[in-house]
Amino acid sequence: MKKYLLSFALAFMSLTAFAQADYEKIMTEKIAKTETCKTAEEFQTLANDFQRIGSKESSKWLPPYYAAFSQIQKGRLMMRNGNMDLDETAAQADKYLAMAQNLAGADNAEIHLLRKMAASLRMMVNPAQRYMTDGAKATEELAIAEKLDPSNPRIALIKAEDVYFTPEQYGGSKTKGMELFKDALAKFNAYKPKTALDPNWGKTEAEYFLSMQAK
Template identity: 30%
Template sequence: MTGATVHAQGDYTQQMQSTLAKLDNAKAVKDYQLLADDFLRIAGVQKNEWLPYYYAAFCNAKIGWLKQNDDPDNIEPFANKAAEEIKRAVALIDTARQKKQLAEIYCIYMMQNQARVFINPQTYGRQYGPAAFNYLQMAKQADPNNPRVLYLLGWQKFATPKCGVAIKRWQNSY
């Protein structure tokens, strides 16, 4: 019985490494869709592992970001998938002790909320923009040295329009 468990864990590690190697080369929506499916297949076998759900959520949030300029009307299904998958990931960690993992999860929450802003900034910006910002602040608090948090904070600052005085005033209040 122990041998089967070790073998299954070895298969999990190999599958994750192989799929993550493909993630490093992903560029197009189709690449991320295939990878999200691969991560979900791994999650279906390894039901107690949070990482496959995390990466599936990342892929779907990334699709939303890629569609922002060319296909914003079709972002919502991917943002919804990302939200569902990241909830599964957070359910599998100990949020009180696994702060670094929690910071990563908050980054995905930020990305899926920001993807919703891309659908229609004037309609969804007020609701999802502050939520995205709040998740980044929570990620920063959970792990101040996380490079993904710093990258997303920089991206958010860079992407804030110069005329967004109200947004800047809101962000400066935190």
């Protein structure tokens, strides 16, 4: 009887290890696509892929996190293309972030940073009307993220973007923004993600802005 129990335990461990390896492989492939998607439709497809992974790996926070990130990247691309119909995209990001936070806990800086980004998307639909609501929410979430993880380079990157793109009459500055991009890049160069699947996006964006300054 003990022999059978041992064989069962070993078989179960092998299956668990195989499933984990399969999860890590597909997540690695999908995370890489967050850097190569070029259209809103591609980001939507990627968000759907992460949602499906999350439905199978219901105890892991990273699939819904990346589903939310894909939605936010979709929204940012829409905005750059002049499409300001961002409410539904922000709502989808918030839905996934609620799932991720339920699994990871309230003290996850990466999730609070994406909450900030989702709130900023929603504010941009009508900045004059939404600054005191969604704008305040974005500021609050960014402050929480920075308090939880002050050395996080993605927090520095988003702060740099905010300063760079805000008009000077509202406190923005392209010069100061560039200095903050330098700070972000220094933090990226020193940063080590906890695992191979943990958030590690943003460095190429900091490098892109600094390359513009060099031209």
